[in-house]
Amino acid sequence: xxxxxxxxxxxxxxxxxxxxxxxxxxxxxxxxxxxxxxxxxxxxxxxxxxxxxxxxxxxxxxxxxxxxxxxxxxxxxxxxxxxxxxxxxxxxxxxxxxxxxxxxxxxxxxxxxxxxxxxxxxxxxxxxxxxxxxxxxxxxxxxxxxxxxxxxxxxxxxx
Amino acid sequence: xxxxxxxxxxxxxxxxxxxxxxxxxxxxxxxxxxxxxxxxxxxxxxxxxxxxxxxxxxxxxxxxxxxxxxxxxxxxxxxxxxxxxxxxxxxxxxxxxxxxxxxxxxxxxxxxxxxxxxxxxxxxxxxxxxxxxxxxxxxxxxxxxxxxxxxxxxxxxxxxxxxxxxxxxxxxxxxxxx
Numbered sequence: 001x002x003x004x005x006x007x008x009x010x011x012x013x014x015x016x017x018x019x020x021x022x023x024x025x026x027x028x029x030x031x032x033x034x035x036x037x038x039x040x041x042x043x044x045x046x047x048x049x050x051x052x053x054x055x056x057x058x059x060x061x062x063x064x065x066x067x068x069x070x071x072x073x074x075x076x077x078x079x080x081x082x083x084x085x086x087x088x089x090x091x092x093x094x095x096x097x098x099x100x101x102x103x104x105x106x107x108x109x110x111x112x113x114x115x116x117x118x119x120x121x122x123x124x125x126x127x128x129x130x131x132x133x134x135x136x137x138x139x140x141x142x143x144x145x146x147x148x149x150x151x152x153x154x155x156x157x158x159x
Numbered sequence: 160x161x162x163x164x165x166x167x168x169x170x171x172x173x174x175x176x177x178x179x180x181x182x183x184x185x186x187x188x189x190x191x192x193x194x195x196x197x198x199x200x201x202x203x204x205x206x207x208x209x210x211x212x213x214x215x216x217x218x219x220x221x222x223x224x225x226x227x228x229x230x231x232x233x234x235x236x237x238x239x240x241x242x243x244x245x246x247x248x249x250x251x252x253x254x255x256x257x258x259x260x261x262x263x264x265x266x267x268x269x270x271x272x273x274x275x276x277x278x279x280x281x282x283x284x285x286x287x288x289x290x291x292x293x294x295x296x297x298x299x300x301x302x303x304x305x306x307x308x309x310x311x312x313x314x315x316x317x318x319x320x321x322x323x324x325x326x327x328x329x330x331x332x333x334x335x336x337x
Contacts, residue, residue: 011186015179023174033175040174041182048186100168104161123160124169151160 009051015044018061021125022068028120029072031109035079039071046071062135069117069136076113107154115150118143221314224260227332232319235333240323251299253323255330259291263312270307272297297321 022043026036046067054060104124108116121132122143133143161169225232240253253272266285267274274282274293282293297306302323310317316337323330 011183015182019174019178020172023178024169024172027172028169037175037178037181040178041185044182045185094168094171097168097171100162100165101172104165104169107161119160124166154160 009048011044011048014047014064018064019044021061022064025065025068025117025120025125026072028105028108028124029069029113029117030076031105035072035075039068039075042071043068058131062131065121065135066137073113107157110157111150111153115146115153118146119150122147221262221312222336223262223265223310223312223317225317225319225334226258227319228255228330232332232334234335235331237329237331240328240330253297253302253321253330255295255297255321255332257291257293257295257319259293259310261286261288261291261310261312263288263314265310265312268309268311269295270309271301271304272306274308295321297323 019040022040023036026039027033030036030039043064047064052063054063108119111119117136118132121127121135122129127135129143129147130140133140136143138146227236228238230236230238264285264287267283269283273296275296276282276293282291295306295308302325306321308319308321310319318335318337320333320335321330322333
């Protein structure tokens with residue numbers, strides 16, 4: 001296992017690596033482009049002002065996602081409204097993808113928050129069940145259960 | 160749960176380009192902000208220290224400020240007796256004006272003469288802290304001896320002594336603090 005030392009963070013490098021991923025995770029959780037931008041901004045500020053020590057790239061990625069989810073929870077707690085995501089909010093979306101993104105966001109927004117983040121990481125971002133469990137800080141069985149219930153809820157809504 | 164098309168469309172979502180500049184400028188501001196916070200903190204601590212020292216030196220000093228015959232009485236001063244009471248008609252009384260700022264409740268005791276206000280009222284006993292404008296009147300009979308005014312507070316005692324030089328028609332005022 002290679003140990004990464006605490007060093008002056010290279011903003012451009014980490015931004016290019018994680019910005020899109022974190023923005024999508026935040027957007028899926030908050031259903032608001034403006035709030036998602038705020039969350040991502042806060043995460044990078046946190047990283048740049050107090051860079052943690054990472055043991056490897058997976059650890060780094062997990063840290064970014066975990067902090068983004070926490071930041072989203074803070075923002076969701078603070079805000080007093082329930083936003084509805086419009087496609088105009090999402091940057092540069094292709095015309096042929098509009099319907100798909102709209103359907104997907106609609107499905108996500110109907111899920112409870114804790115199911116939403118599990119589904120986002122596993123089904124959309126492609127993390128394995130164990131990675132998803134590790135990022136969310138829950139057990140593997142809890143992750144499986146959340147996914148299962150999320151599927152059932154979506155089926156019920158569609159049926 | 161989701162179709163491939165939906166997943167592919169989701170993965171095409173990217174952060175808006177303006178977000179980079181927004182965060183970059185925030186990071187720069189934040190980087191500058193940290194030292195300024197340190198500087199402000201150090202400055203605040205230094206200011207508190209200076210204020211504390213100033214309070215110890217000046218504010219907390221219980222010693223009264225004394226202006227005698229229009230001048231601040233440090234330890235000793237000499238002035239000529241030009242009080243109205245020293246003219247030929249009433250040459251028997253020496254009248255010296257005092258402005259005294261008491262910083263605590265103080266008992267005033269005189270060895271000779273009396274203290275009067277501008278309205279002619281007698282002043283004696285224990286006085287509340289605050290500003291006092293009084294005249295110390297010393298009769299002819301006491302001009303030959305040193306007259307003492309003792310300002311006795313809880314924390315400090317100040318003694319003002321007036322010595323009259325009859326030949327020069329001058330008065331020496333001295334102040335001692337215990």
